[in-house]
Every structure is written in structure tokens, then in C-alpha cells.
Amino acid sequence: MISCTVRYEIDPDQLDAFEIYAKAWIHLMTKLGGTHHGYHLPYEGPNDIAYCHFSFPSLADYEAYRAKMWDDPDCLRAYAHAERTKCIRRYDRSFTRPLMDGSTLDELNL
Template sequence: MITCTVTYQLDPAKLDAFETYAKVWIHLVNKLGGAHHGYWLPHEGANDVAWAKFSFPSLAAYEDYRLRMADDAECQRAYAHAAKTGCIIRYDRTFSRPVLEGATPDELGL
């Protein structure tokens, strides 16, 4: 599994527009075969940073999503909303792999 974390810098005056955008992308990522883990919006502290996390079974599955997303009319509407409202100033993507199974301390070998 590969998990994408998107870090957004937002216009703090346009958080409502970004929240609408976020809710649409939860639907779209799930529709296109991913598992969206949600968005984390500013609450206390910095008022212009948000995060999203979503996963795909593999990097190849993510790349296929990116190709299909480019041709999907609903995805293009979401991008147009962000452009029209100016809610997103910039964003970065980081990819990671989750560790989801625990181990006993005996496995430390100490």
C-alpha cells in the first residue's frame, strides 16, 4: 500500500470553500479506487495549513488514478472550484507506506 499525504497552504479567509473542495475529493478518490482517510483543517495554531491522506494498493494503482482523474469531469469541476475560489495557495505531496501490524518487544532481539 502507498499513502499520499497532501500538505496544503490555504487562504485563511476561504476555509469554507476549501472544506467544500475537500469533501468532494473524499468522494472522488473513493470513486476512483482509492481509500480516502480524510482531511485535517486548521483549528488552533496555524490557520493556513491543512492535510489530506489517501491510499492506493500500489504506486501503479495511484498512477492509474492520476490518469483517470485527468479525464474525469467531476475531478475537473473540483479543480475549477479551487481555481475560482483561490482557496489553495500551494500544496505538496509526500508518499509513504504504512506500518499497520504491531509486534511484541521480544522481536527487538535485545
């Protein structure tokens, strides 16, 4: 499994527009085969930073999703919304391999 974290720099005056965009992508990601772990919107601290996290079984599955989304009219509508409202100033993606299972200290020989 791979996970992607997207760090967004958003326009704080367009937070409502960004939330609409985020809700759409939670649905779209699931529709296109990913597992969305939610968006994390500004609350305390910087008012222009948001995050989202999602996973795919493999990098190949993620790349297939990226190809499909450019042909999906709903994905294009979501992108058009972000462009029209200018709610996103910039974003960066990071890919990680999640570690989901813990172990006792004895199991780890600590």
C-alpha cells in the same frame, strides 16, 4: 500499499471553500479506487495549513488514478472550484509506505 500525504497552504479566508473541495475529493478518491483517510483542517496553531491522507494498493494504481481523474468531469469541477475560489495557495505531496501492524517487544526481541 503506498500512502500520500498532501500538505496544503490554504487561504484562511476561504476555509469554507476549501472544506467543500475536501469533501468532494473524499468522494472522488473513493470513486476512482483509492482509500481516503480524511482531511485535517486548521484548528489550533497555523490557520493556513491543512493535510489530507490517502492510499492506493501500489504506485501504478495511483498513477492510473491520476490519468483517470483528468478525464472525469467531477474531478475537473472540483479543481475548477479551487481555482475559482483560490482556496489553495500551494501544496506538496509526499509518498510513504504505511506501517500498520504493531508487535510486542518480545516479538521484536527487545
